[in-house]
Amino acid sequence: MIEIDAITKSYDQTVVVDHVTLTIEPSSVCAVVGTSGSGKTTLLRMINRLVEPTSGAIRIDGEDTRNTHAYELRRKIGYAIQGHGLFPHRSVGQNIATVPKLLGWDKDKTRARVTELLELFQLDPAQFRDRLPRELSGGQQQRVGVARALAAKPNILLMDEPFGALDPVIRSKAQEDLLTIQRQFETTIVLVTHDMEEAIHLGDKIAVMDEGKLLQFASPQQIISKPATPFVAELIGTGERPFKLLSLARVGKFVEPGSAEGDPIDISATLRDAYAELLWSGRAALPVSEKGQVIGKITLDQLSSHARPQ
Amino acid sequence: MRPGIIVRLIAFAVLLTFLIAPDLFEPFFGMLTKNGQPAIYNQGSLLDLTLNHLAIVFAATFAATLIAVSLAILVTRPFGVEFLPLSRSLANIGQTFPPVAVLALAVPVLGFGTAPTLVALFLYGLLPIFENTLTGLVNLPGTVAEAAKGVGMTWAQRLFKIELPLALPVILAGVRLSTVISLATATIGSTVAARTLGEVIIAGLTSNNTAFVLQGGLIVGVLAVLIYDSLAALERWLMARTGQAKRAAA
Amino acid sequence: MVWPNNPAGAGCRAGPYRRHIVFVSEILSEKTGGRMSDTQTAAKSGFILPRFDKLGVLIAVIALGGVLLPFMIFRANRIVLGEPRMIFEALATPEALVLALLLAAGMVIALLRFRAGLKLAASLIILIALFVLVGRSAYFLTPPDDNFARISPGAGFWLLVFAFALLAADALTRLRLKPWPRIGILALVALAFGILLATGSLNGVSTLKEYATRADRFWSEAQTHVLLAFGSVLIATIVGVPVGIISFRLPKLRAALLNVLNIVQTIPSIALFGLLIAPLAWIAATVPGASLIGISGIGVAPALVALFAYSLLPVVSNTIVGLQSVPEAANDAAKGMGMTGAQRMGWIELPLAFPVILTGIRIVLVQNIGLTTIAALIGGGGFGVFIFQGISQTAMDLVLLGAVPTVVLAFAAAVVLDAFVEMTSTGKPQ
Missing domain, CATH: 3.10.580.10 (CBS-domain)
Incomplete structure (x- = not known):
């Protein structure tokens, strides 16, 4: 469970995230939606303390995140970003093994885990383990990025526009894969996206943000049928509403x-x-x-x- | 920006004063001399040497610019494209030749004096300009070159109206690099009896007179900084005019 | 490196047609990676002799010039003016015939469109033959029991070497060899010349006669030269990389530091060498023990300091540029996965910046091997000693004794380090 409690982030005079409070249930997917500059990415990055909040607190399973070292906290939380952020000079296997290595897993355990993840993401270990990221297609790179984030079996996975760079066909396949894996491992996922369609498709709950404020935090059904503000309605698109409801x-x-x-x-x-x-x-x-x-x-x-x- | 300009103007004024009336600076350079050595170079006019130094550098750089830009244009045209890979390798290899060696080896052909220095500076100045012109012509924003072709410009129109104007700032960066290298290298020309500011430095080295070494070195250094900065300012102005973000120059 | 697509496809007369057929994209040039196959280029540019290699024509013209100029120069002693000797005057007839045949074959191979491998082999064979025959010619031309005569290669020889070196360079460029084969070819060529020198085949040539009279001095100056050039780069690397890392983190320091280092670069090398004499003499005289470890006003110390000062800018600025080029997403991901600052530096940033840093080291190494020649002016030693002695005595053989090893050293360093840069940049996105 992630409890975000009146969290605020401001740079000089500009408030980027403004008193956001929400609770993310264990094993659920929370999609954070907003336009660029809405503060959604900053909110996400405050969960693993890549950004330190100005005020407010974040608790994971009741424990204040400030009670551990930032780097130790991050090793327990999976992190996948747009454009995958793979290390270009390290092989696929080494990329996936990053966090296990940081945590000091032994070699056999790490290797077994890498094999397991490659298979899970339908990448033949014999073929892909020693390749460099630039030798992979965009879709494959993205899968390796998510596999890397899951390497140390984190309970929580943070994703920042993870599918943003993919073309539509590969994107919907990647979304299905993510949902399958989420159900299998019961991972809590916080996913930032600007695409309402993606949020409705993936999220158990959707948080809509604009100008640093949380406008609505509710299930997809409620977001579609009872948008809290005109802005939320606009994000859904009134002409699309019935079809979006049906798709749920x-x-x-x-x-x-x-x-x-x-x-x-x-x-x-x-x-x-x-x-x-x-x-x-x-x-x-x-x-x-x-x-x-x-x-x-x-x-x-x-x-x-x-x-x-x- | 403003204080920078003022500092440079002052530097220029001081340099000019020193060249016209070097004796005014005698107390300063006098501190560096021993046993009643002369504090100010006394075997010729500093102003003459400076002008001669500049003339050699500009002549060599001008010739190098003409030839290097023409060569770079040639190897990026269909006719010369076979020479492109080789010319890149040659430019790379050429940089491994030390200027002193080029200078010394030009002497048997051209004799002592200004001529071998001119040739060495010319050859050495070719490389940065050639490389930068290539970079400029090759790395044009892709859409611009395509659009120019698409609207049906002839190759000459594309070269003179599109490619060269857009590549100009990068070419100029090469010229700037070349000029500054030449300004320093020209001093070595004095070892083969060219009349440059190197004379002052070498006179200082042979008579163990630090004052000479310093004044020779300072004049060249200040000239280099001033010329470098003015050319850089010209580039920025051209960049702004052609609406390009600062592209990486060599 | 991206080769341009634009020069390959469009002929001069394409302009008017394009007004009707807009954006016929150049599939041909895409397929051949920007370089069209030989026949296509020849046909497109309308060259009349499509079967000839354009560069080959240039090489053949240069080589022909080389044949028409004196192959060797004969001087009765070290100082007098030389007399020219053409190929058939400079060599015994059978050898001259062999050379003539080899040159003719070489020009044909250069002219026609043979494979790059064949061209490379031919050019290397001819280059080695040229040097062997220069050695033979020196013995042939030296009158019996004459120790004063000086036989040196003439303009014709150098032009021939230039022409076939050009052919070799072009063939190597076209072969696009991987780093190790490149180093291998360099080693083979070095071995060939090593054998040539060790067996004394070239001992009759004037420059080697200069060497013979000062062999000990040559090797001690060589040692000094290598020590100065490599030592200054080593110190600059040890100092410059950490300074680069620190100033990468502190933008204010970065600007100030780069400005100062830029200004250092503008000071002419002789002046910088000279200006360091006084302070180092002062240190030697006042700091206890300084003179014991070899610090003095003239000699190696100011040369090393000056070379170090020149090396610092490229090393520092390339370290900064290298670190700046690390993909932001990779760095963000590394942070997000819980790497500490030191782990990111060691695992991600430095390994990714390494090829750029190595490029900086390559630049200063090649530059310093050349600049070290100036050290001779302040008593620092190195190959410059022979160059400046040669200039003052107008003895070009002596100049060559200093210049050739310098160029060879710089060239070898460039080839080897370029190969290393390529090897280490495998992880870079293209």
């Missing part, structure tokens, strides 16, 4: 008995996918399948009723 739920929860004409849709698809398919094929209902077996149907009426605030 999956078909499985809304299956009705019965069947319908045409190709079925998988139970794990989002309501938005189902809606798109209905419109595109001009049908009023879709059969829903699970592992190839049709188990029921989903109707246009039902989707419509979920595309507005409950």
